[in-house]
Structure formats: C-alpha cells, structure tokens
Amino acid sequence: MTSKDSAGASPALMLGMQMPNLDRWSDRVVTALGQNPGAFTGPGTNTYLVGTGESQILLDTGDGRDDYLPVLESAMEFAGCRTLQEIVLTHGHPDHIGGVQSILDRMGPLRVSKLPDPTFDAPYRFPITELSDGCVIETEGATLRGFHTPGHAPDHLCFLLEEESGLFTGDNVLGVGTTIIPAESGDLGDYLRSLERLLALAPARIFPAHGPQVEDACAKIREYIAHRLQREAQILAALEKGVDRVVGIVKIIYAAYPESLHAAAGQSVTSHLRKLEAEGRVSASPGDAPGDAHWRLQ
Ligand SMILES: [Zn+2]
Numbered sequence: 001m002t003s004k005d006s007a008g009a010s011p012a013l014m015l016g017m018q019m020p021n022l023d024r025w026s027d028r029v030v031t032a033l034g035q036n037p038g039a040f041t042g043p044g045t046n047t048y049l050v051g052t053g054e055s056q057i058l059l060d061t062g063d064g065r066d067d068y069l070p071v072l073e074s075a076m077e078f079a080g081c082r083t084l085q086e087i088v089l090t091h092g093h094p095d096h097i098g099g100v101q102s103i104l105d106r107m108g109p110l111r112v113s114k115l116p117d118p119t120f121d122a123p124y125r126f127p128i129t130e131l132s133d134g135c136v137i138e139t140e141g142a143t144l145r146g147f148h149t150p151g152h153a154p155d156h157l158c159f160l161l162e163e164e165s166g167l168f169t170g171d172n173v174l175g176v177g178t179t180i181i182p183a184e185s186g187d188l189g190d191y192l193r194s195l196e197r198l199l200a201l202a203p204a205r206i207f208p209a210h211g212p213q214v215e216d217a218c219a220k221i222r223e224y225i226a227h228r229l230q231r232e233a234q235i236l237a238a239l240e241k242g243v244d245r246v247v248g249i250v251k252i253i254y255a256a257y258p259e260s261l262h263a264a265a266g267q268s269v270t271s272h273l274r275k276l277e278a279e280g281r282v283s284a285s286p287g288d289a290p291g292d293a294h295w296r297l298q
Pocket of ligand 1: 091093171
C-alpha cells in the first residue's frame with residue numbers, strides 16, 4: 001500500500017495501534033487515553049488536560065469506560081493538576097461526550113461547554129454551556145480559541161492553543177488515517193471548507209482526537225484535502241463507467257480494504273455524491289431501498 005493510499009485506510013490502519021495511557025505532548029498539554037479502542041476510534045479517544053496551573057481544562061472525555069477515570073486521575077497527577085477547571089468538548093459524538101457524566105459523578109459539578117446540537121445533546125442530563133465560533137477559553141498558561149468546523153459533525157469545534165499554535169482538531173484531522181463523513185449528519189462540502197479554514201490558521205502542530213500528534217500540521221491538512229479530491233475524482237470516474245450505485249463504487253475504490261469497512265466507506269461515498277449533487281454535477285433516481293439510489297453524471 002502506497003503512502004498516498006494509506007491516507008484512506010483510517011480504520012484499518014488504526015486497528016491495533018498502541019498509544020500510552022498518558023503522555024506529555026507539550027508544556028501545556030498532557031494526554032489521557034479514553035480506554036475505548038476500536039475499529040473507528042483506533043487506540044481510543046485522546047482526552048487532553050490543557051494548562052499549567054493546579055486547575056486545568058479537560059478537552060473531551062472518551063465514551064464513559066470505567067477504566068478511564070483512574071487514567072484521568074493519574075494524568076492529572078502527572079500534569080500537576082489538582083482539580084478540573086471545566087470540561088470542553090470538540091463535538092457530541094459518544095466517544096467525546098460519553099465520559100462526561102461519570103466525571104461529574106466522581107468530581108462534582110463542573111461547567112461542560114460545547115457548540116450545542118439538539119440531536120447529539122439530547123441523551124445527556126447535565127447542563128451544557130454554549131460555545132460558538134470565535135469563543136475563547138482561558139486557564140493558567142493556556143488560551144483556547146474555538147473555530148466552528150462542521151462537516152464530520154455539525155457541532156464540531158476545533159481549538160487553537162494560542163501560546164504554541166497547537167491545533168486540537170477533534171475528529172476533523174486524525175493522527176492516522178482519515179475521518180468518516182457520515183452520510184446523514186455529515187457534510188463533505190462543509191468539511192472541505194473547514195479544512196481550508198484550519199489551513200489558513202497555519203497551525204504548527206496538530207493534537208488530534210485519535211492517534212499520535214502531527215508535527216507538520218499544514219502538510220497533513222493539505223494531504224487531507226488532496227485525498228478527498230482524489231476520492232471525488234475516483235467516484236466521477238466510476239460513474240463515467242456506468243457504475244451507478246454506492247455499493248458498486250465502494251467495491252471499486254475501496255477494493256484494498258476489508259469488506260467489514262465497506263459500510264463506513266459507503267457513508268463517505270454518499271457524502272461525496274451529495275456534495276456533487278449540490279454542485280449540480282450528478283443527480284440521483286431512487287433505488288429499490290432507501291439509500292440505494294442510482295446516480296449519474298449531469
Ligand atoms: Zn466524531
């Protein structure tokens with residue numbers, strides 16, 4: 001598999017990847033691994049303690065595994081953090097927000113902030129403080145500035161650690177592989193615009209929600225944009241050959257990947273087709289089942 005192809009191998013490459021339970025990635029950033037490894041979370045969700053003081057920000061919370069709380073507490077000790085100042089979330093997918101309640105149960109009430117989303121936030125009982133594009137969250141030694149970056153999820157925020165130009169990308173840019181753009185709640189056009197916006201920030205390093213940190217942030221973001229455009233070209237080429245259903249397109253352009261990942265790949269292909277449809281470049285006629293449309297070039 002070439003390195004270019006590997007950009008599309010997200011879940012396959014992430015399977016089995018090992019990361020330490022806790023680690024220091026900068027003077028202001030300590031990681032605590034969410035203990036939720038899997039095909040789509042890789043080694044698990046990276047949660048981050050941010051700051052230099054005795055009270056620090058926790059960015060993301062994993063999905064609520066019992067094993068996570070002792071790891072978080074060890075990471076706090078390692079970071080010199082006696083208490084959490086507050087919890088901040090990149091977005092409302094369960095592997096980011098799912099650990100909040102157990103942390104509140106253990107540590108007492110804390111402010112929990114994110115960009116609200118009625119669908120993603122509905123299952124949770126704790127109050128959510130609203131964040132929006134341009135928000136600033138400060139703690140001793142660190143300033144986080146939030147950027148609304150929809151595409152992977154409508155409520156997604158990335159956070160720039162201003163003191164060191166480190167970018168917490170959530171699920172928009174990962175430490176290995178690529179992210180999934182869900183066919184229903186995702187939006188590939190938005191996603192590409194979000195990547196361009198992140199690139200314009202000219203970040204130095206990426207602290208992703210899954211996988212290791214990325215040292216050359218701009219090169220990685222450019223690689224992500226190029227990868228999506230390459231996939232789009234492959235989809236258009238398949239349509240040109242008369243392959244008109246998502247399942248057939250996936251079989252061609254994801255031939256190198258295990259079939260267990262084809263359903264997820266189908267989500268991304270559908271997201272591409274919807275983007276192309278919005279641009280007037282393809283159109284669909286209904287298939288026999290929902291989600292089984294026949295697509296053609298315009
Ligand atoms: Zn996500």
